[in-house]
Amino acid sequence: MRSAELLGTGGFVLLMALMAVPRDPAKEAHGPTGPTWTKPSVSRDLSDVQKDTLRILVLRDPLTWEVRPGAMTGLEWELLERFAKRLHLPVLAVPVSDPDSMLAMLQNGRGDIIAAQLSPGGWAAPYVACTQSYRRVASARAVTRMVGVDHPTETTFANSDTLLVSRWSPFLDTLGRLTVGDTTWVARITPMTPQQLLDSVAIGRQNDILISDACGSLEAKRLPLIQFKARVGRSVPLVFGVRTNSEHLLHALDTWLALAPEYEARKAMIAAYDNGLDTRGPIRSFTSVAAGSDAISPYDSLFQAHSDSLSWDWKLLAAVAFKESSFDTAAVSYMGAGGLMQMMPATAALMGVTAESGLDGHIQGASRYLGKLDAIWRSEIPSPSQRLKFVLAAYNAGPGHVKDAQRLAKQLGLDPDRWDNNVDRAIVLLNRPDFYTLPLARSGYCRGQDTYWYVRDVVTLFAWMRGKDLR
Numbered sequence: 008m009r010s011a012e013l014l015g016t017g018g019f020v021l022l023m024a025l026m027a028v029p030r031d032p033a034k035e036a037h038g039p040t041g042p043t044w045t046k047p048s049v050s051r052d053l054s055d056v057q058k059d060t061l062r063i064l065v066l067r068d069p070l071t072w073e074v075r076p077g078a079m080t081g082l083e084w085e086l087l088e089r090f091a092k093r094l095h096l097p098v099l100a101v102p103v104s105d106p107d108s109m110l111a112m113l114q115n116g117r118g119d120i121i122a123a124q125l126s127p128g129g130w131a132a133p134y135v136a137c138t139q140s141y142r143r144v145a146s147a148r149a150v151t152r153m154v155g156v157d158h159p160t161e162t163t164f165a166n167s168d169t170l171l172v173s174r175w176s177p178f179l180d181t182l183g184r185l186t187v188g189d190t191t192w193v194a195r196i197t198p199m200t201p202q203q204l205l206d207s208v209a210i211g212r213q214n215d216i217l218i219s220d221a222c223g224s225l226e227a228k229r230l231p232l233i234q235f236k237a238r239v240g241r242s243v244p245l246v247f248g249v250r251t252n253s254e255h256l257l258h259a260l261d262t263w264l265a266l267a268p269e270y271e272a273r274k275a276m277i278a279a280y281d282n283g284l285d286t287r288g289p290i291r292s293f294t295s296v297a298a299g300s301d302a303i304s305p306y307d308s309l310f311q312a313h314s315d316s317l318s319w320d321w322k323l324l325a326a327v328a329f330k331e332s333s334f335d336t337a338a339v340s341y342m343g344a345g346g347l348m349q350m351m352p353a354t355a356a357l358m359g360v361t362a363e364s365g366l367d368g369h370i371q372g373a374s375r376y377l378g379k380l381d382a383i384w385r386s387e388i389p390s391p392s393q394r395l396k397f398v399l400a401a402y403n404a405g406p407g408h409v410k411d412a413q414r415l416a417k418q419l420g421l422d423p424d425r426w427d428n429n430v431d432r433a434i435v436l437l438n439r440p441d442f443y444t445l446p447l448a449r450s451g452y453c454r455g456q457d458t459y460w461y462v463r464d465v466v467t468l469f470a471w472m473r474g475k476d477l478r
Contacts, residue, residue, distance in 0.1 A: 044107055044110030044111040044113070044114050044134055045110075045114075045133075045134055046114060046134070046251070047114050047250045047251060047252045047253075048114050048115050048116075049114075049115060049116035049250075050252060051116045051119065051250070051253065052252070052253045052254065052255045052256055053253070053255035053256040053259055054255065056096065056119055056256060057094070057096065059097075060096070060097045060098065060099050061087075061091050061094075061096040061097065061098045061099070061119055061120070062098075062099050062101050062117065062118045062119050062120075063084065063087050063098060063099065063100050063101065063118065063119070063120050063122050064101050064103050064109050064112055064113060064117075064118035064119075064120065064121050064122065064123070065081070065083070065084060065100050065101065065102050065103070065122050065123070066102075066103070066109075066122070066123035066124065066175060066200060067102050067104070067200060067202065067440075067441075068081070068123075068124070068175075068200055068201055068202045068222075069081060069202065069222075069225055069226065070082050070083065070124060070219075070221060070222060070225060070280065071083045071084060071122050071123060071124060072084040072100050072102065072122065073440060074440050075440070075452075076451075076452045079100065082276060082277065082280045083122040083123075083124070083247070084100060084122065085276060086141060086273060086276065087120065087122060087247070089269070089272065090259075090260065090263050093263060094259065101117065101118050103118075104200075105198070106123070106130055106131070106174060106175060109121055109123065109131075110131060110134055110135070113135065113248070113249075113250055114134070114250060119249065119250075119253070119256065120247050120248065120249055120256075120260075121135060121247060121248035121249070122247055123175060123248075124144075124175065124177050124201075124219070124245055125137065125177060125245065125246050125247065125248050126177035126178070126243045126244060126245060126246065127140075127244060127246050128180055128181065128243075129176075129177050129178075129179060129180065129181065130174070130175075130179060130181065130183075131248050132181055133181055134251075135248035135249060135250065135251065136248065136249050136250065136251045136253065136254075136257050137246040137247070137248055138246045138247045138248075138249070138257060138260045138261055138264060139246065139260075139261045139264045139265065140244030140245060140246055141245060141246065141247070141264055141273060142221070142244070142245050142273070142277055143242040143243065143244050143245065144177065144219040144220055144221045144222075144242055144243060144245060145219065145220045145238040145239065145240060145241065145242040145243070146178050146217055146218070146219060146220070146238065146239050146240055147217070147218055147219065147220040147222075147223045147235060147236055147237065147238045147239060148215060148216065148217060148218075148235075148236040148239065149204075149205060149208050149215075149216050149218050149223065149233050149234070149235050149236070150208065150214055150215050150233070150234050150236065151208050151209075151211050151213075151214045151232070151233065151234070152231070152232050152233055152234040153211075153428055170185060170194055170195065170215075170216075170217045171195045171197060171204070171213060171215065171216045171217065172185060172194045172195070172196060172197070172216065172217045173196075173197060173198075173199055173200055173201045173203075173204055173218075174196050174197065174198050175200055175201060176194075176201070176217065176218075176219075177219065177243055177245060178217065178219075178243065179194055179196070183196055185217070201218050201219070201222055202439070202441075203441070204216045204218070205218065205222070205226055205230060205233060206436060206439065206441070206442075208233050209230050209232050209233055209432055209435060209436060210419055210421065210432045210433070210436070211428070211432065220238040221277075221280070221281065223235035223236075224280070224281040224282075224283055225280050225281065225283040226283065227283060228283045228456060229283065229435075229438055229439075229456050230435060230456070231435065231456050231459050231460065232431070232432050232435055232459070247260060303322065303325045303329075303472055304325055304328065304329070304334050305334070306325075306328065306334065306347065306366070306370065307321075307325065309366065309367055309370045310322070310324040310325050310328070310370065312367075313367075313370050313371040313374040314374060315374070316374045316375050316377065316378030316379075317374060317377055317378060317381070318378075318381050318385075318391060318394075319391070319395060319469070320473070322469060322472040322473055323377070323395075323465075323469050324348075324370065324373065324374055324377075325472060326465050326468035326469040326472055327348060327373070327377070327399075327402065327465055328347050328348055328370075328373075329468060330461065330464050330465050330468060331344075331347070331348055331349035332346070332347050332348070332349055334347065335347070336366060346366075346369050347366065347369060347370065347373075348369060348370060348372075348373035350369070350372060350373055350376065354376060355369070355372055357376075358372035358373075358375050358376050359372060359375075360372035376402070377398060377402060380397075380398045380401045380402060380406060381394065381398050383401070383406055384397045384398065387424055388424050393424070393425055393426055393427070395466065395469075396426035396427070396431075396462050396466065397409055397426060397430070399461065399462045399465050399466070400412075400426070400430075400431075400434065400458050400461070400462050403457070403458045403461040403462070404434070404453055404454075404455070404457075404458040405450065407449060407450035408434065408437060408450045408453040408455075408458070409430070409434065410449075410450075411434075411437060411447060411448045411449060411450050411453070412430050412433040412434035412437060412453075412455070413430055413433070414447040414448075415433040415434075415436065415437065415442060415445070415447060415448065416429050416430045416432070416433035418447060419432075419433060421433060426462070431459050431462070434453065434455040434458055434459065435455040435456055435459050436455065437452065437453040437455045438452065438453060438454055438455045438456060
């Protein structure tokens with residue numbers, strides 16, 4: 008059955024289930040006499056690893072292990088890469104999608120270390136030997152942020168005794184109980200990973216989940232459609248897990264974690280991941296730019312002269328120019344876009360803009376490009392206000408990524424012809440491996456969070472300009 012057919016009612020949950028469980032965990036985790044993950048079934052310690060490869064059993068999560076364009080990232084993976092380098096060991100990531108399978112693979116020697124944001128009192132603790140702590144995290148909540156709503160509707164935390172939490176959570180004890188602050192809560196446990204839970208909040212399938220503050224710090228910038236709340240309760244330590252009979256490997260890990268240079272390096276790496284918090288301030292005001300003037304910019308006459316390709320008035324060109332370059336005609340982006348309107352060289356060439364075209368030709372080319380983008384969506388999105396957002400998204404990210412986001416929105420049960428709270432959610436998810444690797448994502452990875460903010464900023468600027476009294 009094709010994935011598009013599977014994603015009808017409750018499609019998002021089913022999509023997550025298909026991604027999360029590529030094999031049957033029960034078959035891996037249970038033998039003829041019961042669970043095989045309770046104790047080691049092989050003798051494999053550091054000396055054996057040194058003759059072979061250090062195999063890290065990893066949770067697919069940005070704080071553990073994640074495949075990004077051109078690199079493998081993840082805090083725990085990067086830390087253990089340093090450990091392997093110190094011991095001159097080849098290292099291999101083995102992604103696993105179920106905790107029981109992960110324990111079974113550790114005990115039967117298919118992996119040597121568990122990296123899954125474990126706590127020493129959590130789900131794996133009775134069956135593994137835990138290293139020293141490499142950091143501490145506290146619990147936090149994540150809720151859906153709706154466009155046009157300052158304060159999202161939330162499940163009332165203080166009046167509820169049940170919280171939705173991933174089975175992988177370090178805040179669950181060995182019996183699946185959840186302690187937040189001084190209160191023990193009933194945990195509604197889901198097999199979805201913390202990342203998959205966040206994705207479900209991002210598209211509005213869940214509205215209130217419990218994650219770690221470290222996860223919130225990292226993801227707040229990549230997932231602007233989620234509101235991350237303040238941490239709750241005391242922190243817990245995070246550790247790595249090894250087989251109970253891998254005493255020398257455990258000692259080597261603890262010795263490495265205790266080294267002063269590694270402690271400092273680890274602090275720097277943790278700080279880098281925690282720096283994912285969105286510190287973006289409010290949009291810059293045009294008040295200072297146009298103060299005491301009847302004009303928006305020195306280029307208003309050119310914007311007016313070349314607005315014939317637009318369905319909207321010339322101030323849209325001004326809004327795009329300010330967002331793109333702050334009216335700096337010499338601006339060049341790190342991607343190679345240049346000039347007042349920051350067109351990529353290939354796009355400029357398609358619009359007939361050359362080095363000899365000058366500022367006049369540059370603005371004309373940008374106006375022509377916006378007009379062509381508008382034509383792409385004119386028949387399917389009759390609402391000018393909604394269509395404008397698709398056009399701006401395409402100007403920022405390219406029409407291929409916006410079409411990918413529409414296809415993804417449809418597959419997730421969202422409206423592919425409405426930007427607000429629908430396609431904007433889908434384009435944000437195109438920065439995540441589970442989604443940009445889908446066949447429907449023909450243009451691949453997209454920094455969807457940047458496009459989300461770009462659309463909001465330009466729409467706000469355009470509205471401000473249209474309301475300004477310009478003579």
